[in-house]
Amino acid sequence: MSLTNKLQFSFMKDLGAPALMALNQAGKKKRPPKPNPHFGPPLKSAKRLKEIMTRHYFLARYARGARPVAWVTSGAPVELLRAFGFYTIYPENHGALCGAQKMGPKLCQAAEEHGYHPDLCSYARIDLGHYFTGITPAGRLPKPDLLFASNNICQTVLYWYKALAHYHNVPLLLFDTPYNFRDITDSDVSFMSAQLEEMIPVLERVSGRKFVMERFQEIVQMAHDTSALWGQVLATMSHRPAPMTIFDAFVHLAPVVSLRGLPVSREYYKLLLAELQERVSLGIGAVTNENKRLMWDNIAIWYKVRDYAELFASKGMNFVAATYTNAWAETIHYLDQAKPFESMARAYGLVILNNNLNHRLGLMEQMIKDYQVDGLVIHSARSCKPYSVGQYDMKRLLMERLGVPSVVIEADITDSRHYSEEQAQVRLEAFFEALEN
């Protein structure tokens, strides 16, 4: 870490970033948002969210050399890295950003030109495409000093991060989380918590900082509180009408994923929760005429979020629950600062994608009941085998058990070349009919 970089980073953090962002904002012509009669008033907190995420990506440009930089997978126990002051970048979050800005195909193609097959996860291809071209909507991503992956969401991240470790020539730390074919065992928990302890010397070496248990415990507590708030945010959608939609939640998820363990994310969810509670008390819904309540399965189709939000809202349908957004709230109550390693093993080893499909089905049944769900939209995401394999049977079982109609949309999270508008329309029309009957 160099002193100049550190000074520059501090300057940008305290003065430069706010000033430049304000300038940037002032320079942008304000287009009045197009009023859409199907939506309730937009969330005021969205402005703060935008500031937080813009600032995070903006400061990232100055992080290298000032702070140790880690690239981290979305399910990794980042709390440990926070204890060493790492500036963290989430390539999956960056992938979603690229997807939402419809840059997926271009970046994927760049990876494909280097031999990465079009059938591979498009978050990975976007990230590798960014490596080869430097193209990003975030200005510039800092090179990593360390890669931190956990296979609790998929094995794909391990293959992908191995490639990153080769290209960037930096160490890769893997948090290996045995898949729970049945119940998690004490042996699984000991294995995972021992791995976290084994990582400490590597993290000390890369960051140049000593591990301080008390600091780590505070961070664990902060992450616990943030995720608990996120859980409360999601729970507001059990009200009728729901004060937000899952399409909002896909966006408001960013801090709990990528800034978890930092005060800014906890404070943000306090703000968002207060706003949502107010909307509940005033009976303000995200969709003006909420007559059907839906659940979403799998990651978003990032390039279609806006279109889908409008389409469903125009029919008075609101998405009130999703297994995906729930993932950052579901297991976090295990986090316990008194037993940080062991509790992290449980919190991260039990996430939805690391748990058997029976568990997933049970969870979905519960959510369908809790959120009074009338129908289910299942995104079969070509990128994501762990999320998608099993969905056909799950659809059948949910129909048999709860009589909930559902539709499978074959698509991809960011690579729109795998999306067929025609096929989706035909399926959705049949679904809308089934819902009305």
Added chain:
Amino acid sequence: MDRLTYLQRQKEDQGRKVCGVFPAQYPKEILWAMNLVPAEIWDPPLSPELAAGHLQPYICSVVRQGLELLLQGKAGVCDAFLFPHTCDSIQNLASVVNDYIGLDKPCHFFYHPKAPHGAAAKVYYQEQLKALAAALEPLAGPLDQAELKRRVAQGQRVAELYGQMYQMRAQGRLACSNAGFYQAVRRGEYLFPDDLIPYLEGFLQGAQGQAPSGPRVLLSGVLPNPPEILSLLDGLGATVAADDLLACSRRLLIPPSAAADPWQALGEQYFSMPPCSSKGSPLGERLDFILGQCRASGATGVIFYLVKFCEPELFDVPILSEELKKQGVPCLTLDVELNQGLSGQMATRVEAFLEMLG
């Protein structure tokens, strides 16, 4: 004797139970010691019909064919199934079968830790071995320690024989077609060691001789299927001099452990196997392994023979192939569906590749 008849005879004549095992890494010695015959399910030759109702079209044909076998009721010989944790697709297949489809046979699971392997991984692997043995007890009765020791020793003899086969082939001392070599290797996917050992010994005796003098290549990927690649190479006078196949060298070329404790020996063997994408081995290790095999066998080119949609392999290949080319080793990449043969275009690409190797 075909595979099914062999398995039925094992049950009838030897009183053994059969455990259908999905790919790839598992401690077969434990099954042997519990008088279970592991029958590996890699590529049953079935036309996929029923699996399409359960799996998306973007799932590999190893998973698809394996599920098809179960759905068509053609795994009746199996008394139980074992799913090692190989990749996301096998992981979810295991859960689909166990949780959603529901078989009237027990399903067992085995998690092998992913690299890099620290001290915790070694402890955990031991626990996994013992947990597997405990899980199999209701089916097979208690595990006898002396029997495990005997079967571990047999496993080491099997590895030694495979090692000799690979070494003789690398040295050009096997007068055996590519197809014949892999037919012999793949007998290990279902033969009980009491039969496998004499079979491999016999193969080694019978196959000694001068290898053809044509081009020599290394075959990398998951398994040598569709087998047409082997007959095509045979027809062109080319030899697969070494391989980096998940179903073959990556599981078979195991350095022997000197540990007296059989559990310890199994652990040491797992951690010293060749690098593998299904274990998350770093790319540098795999590259060194492939280069070492090329050097030792005189292979001058590498054919990546990939199963379509196989993520673990598809992620490794771009860097491996780029680095190999930098080291002067030309590479050819083909991705194929099992049981679909080789297209004319692929065959032409193989021919052109061999011509380039000279």
